Amino acid sequence: MTSLPIDQNLTSELLAEARRKGATAAEVLALEGDAAEVQVRLSAVDKLSKAQEKRLGLRVYFGQRSAGASTSDLSPASLDELVETTCALAQAVVEDPYAGLPDPAVLAKEWPDLDLYDSQRVPMDRMIELATRAEKAALAVDSRLTNSEGAEFSTYGGRTVFANSHGFFGEYQSSSFSCAVAPIAVQDGLMQRDYWYAVGRKVNRLDSPEAVGQEAGRRTIRRLGARKIATCRVPVVFEPEIAGSFLGNLCSAVNGYTLYKGASYLVGRLGERIAPDWVTVYDDGRMPGGLGSKPFDGEGLPTRKNVVVERGVLKSYLLDTYAARKLGFASTGNASRSVGEPSSVGATNFYLAPGTATPEEIIRSVTRGLYVTELIGFGINMVTGDYSRGAVGFWIENGELAYPVEEITIAGNLKEMWMGVEAIGNDLVFRGRLASPTVKIAEMTVAGE
């Protein structure tokens, strides 16, 4: 079986073949890339893995009927079968009046280089060395750090190709590199684990393995001796990683698909106040080097910077063409795509604009409260906003982190939590597609003893 190269000849031929089979419109999305990962544990290599991946997906439209299919076998025979299968599937579903490609006029015509690709390949031995250094640095922080889940270093580099029957053809390269370590500390026979990581599109701009390791060690050691606390209602401060997860809940609630299904607590709230004046949230698809950046979205529309919440007022949902048509708006350039799947909505670089207080000042403003450093579980009801999750962190007493706490939950409702955002830190750092500074919430229920 010979595999055909993924280029404009191939996409044009597939689109033409779909048209010959009766499709009125079609799209092709293909990805190819290679990934490598090393895991080191207690300074010995634990796992090495290397992969080459490629996948091609086709979506076809027969008027308002559509379906998609994908394959990893790019031989001519398999691709013939792909077109056949997809066309048959599309004719088995019902018409959807909102289905269809975007208007040709809104497709991206040109796009900037967003600095998403690093052509450097890190040799296996070098990856092993970097992971080993990160773990060593973590375990050196304190003598009670005696075990480890390991450290890993991983790389990915690849290409995204998208074409549609309106004549759009675009491609871009992207890469990512990450280093992570999860040490374990032991005291009085009880163990605690935490982790830290660095991730970025350029290997040379990644934090040093020593910096990653030291932070992981610091985060782990401070959890030793954690205890439960009594059930209470107190102010809650989210450290940036956790505030990012809280921001992620907002991101789900403004997703056009969640909204038109009636499955978001923010249905019908556009233009209304959902948070205090000091809350502004952006989604920026064109941030140079951003982990969520891309030159065009999953439907070929240009990406852009959207203001989602402006001074507390909900200004925009996140939409692709389909969700926009359902809700009576225009796409915000947030189409996200898995190969062969229908378009969905995804954030690009979704972040909460920083405030002016330092994290220390925010903690100092709390007499008795909780500082949260980890959340576990899935206790969020997006329809009502009801929120209840397991938490780990520190008890705040008179403006200081007094002692570590665990086996507690925090509960409230996302509507009230956002209205209750009392302070936002000045410590915004982009470490993923979602980014937030420290956030203080006026009051939540903490359940413990």
Add this chain to the structure above:
Amino acid sequence: MAESRQFEKFYLERFGVTDRELLAAMGRVKVRDVDYADLYFEHTVNESISMEESLVKRAAKSISQGVGVRATAGEKTGYAYSDEITLRQLEQAADTARYIARSPAGAGSVPAIRVGRPGRDLYPVSVPATEVATPEKVALLERIDKVARAYDPRIKNVMASFTTEYKIVLIANAEGELVGDVQPLSRLQVTCIAEESGQRQAGSFGGGGRGEFTFFLEDNRWERYAKEAARQAVLNLKAVDAPAGPMVVVLGSGWPGILLHEAIGHGLEADFNRKKTSAFTDRLGQVVASGLCTIVDDGTLPFRRGSLNVDDEGTPTSRTVLIEKGILKGYMTDKLNARLLGIPLTGNGRRESFQCIPMPRMTNTFMLPGESTPEEIIRSVKRGLYAVYFGGGQVDITNGKFVFSASEAYLIEDGRVTTPVKGATLIGSGPEILKKVSMVGNDLKLDEGIGTCGKDGQSVPVGVGLPTIRVDEITVGGTQT
């Protein structure tokens, strides 16, 4: 013998490889210092169709195939995979995998291939669900929509999806074994949104397993799923805020078995215990639960979502006693961890796909029934929570703290089930929680077949089960103090 030749031919032709190529690749990876090596070939067809707003408007099909090549040396694992199955790709993958052993290249000696075939078929199907015509599935989703909407006028939207896969795997190892399996898997899921005077609520229900499409038609299962999802959505409209703090919790039978999966299951996977990172490390033979608790992991239940004829290393699955009358009895193992720990191989070596390295994973994990009736258990509680349906759960293996989130729960007042309460997360400590089990019901039920477990980024289908049980104290994460 003729039968096994035919079997071998079926699989090798499926993946377009010959005996000779298989031996050549194996010889290349099984160099001097490699303890063990295997090749995992996979071909999966996946189909999904979904309905919302009474329209079945989405359908997708995907085909993926590839091969993963693994070598282990001591505690080290080398792995490479490719979605092209050619001799050249196999050899490149073999070179990456054996890199960990740091042995010189050169033909390793590999025994001739013997065909090992699962001695049973836990999920024989004559017509795989992937082969059932799409319009039949569309029609089923349309009927679900009608039934759910007819259940109550407050049901405003119904979302239903049917997903099915048909996976063919072939595992060849350096010990000369060649094992194949055909693994069908389907799931039907319904979510309803109910609305009343500006308030909205959701309810979700579903089921599935490794049977045929007709499974969903038998006993009107599809209809029950639709009505259950609608019932939960409407019920939740009048739910009051959940309590906050420690209290007696009665868990209903079936899906609440997710407690076992999170609280003790993960902690008993052998990899964490070899690395001594689990809160259960070195506790074999110790009391970790009340004497009423006997818990097993059983991959051999016919047609169950978590069952397999052989695990993803070719080992037949088995029934493993994890806890017997409160005493910790065993861990779940894959080949690497069984060898390094010197403990029995239990057939729990699983992986999401050819893109992943196998590791110890659960199959169907459940508690054996006790002697109390569910009514006696409820009657014994003065004030508590009765939780009957759950969303997901999670555990921190190292400190043993786990959560699971109730989506249907009621207050128990003076021995009677009373008001429905809103969803809340329950939190506890794995090594402690089962010591607080004071009553075990006689009504063991396995879940409907919806579980997916995530570990290290790999998702695999699993099952859970539980009789009704009373736990004397769990912290309930509601808002009412």
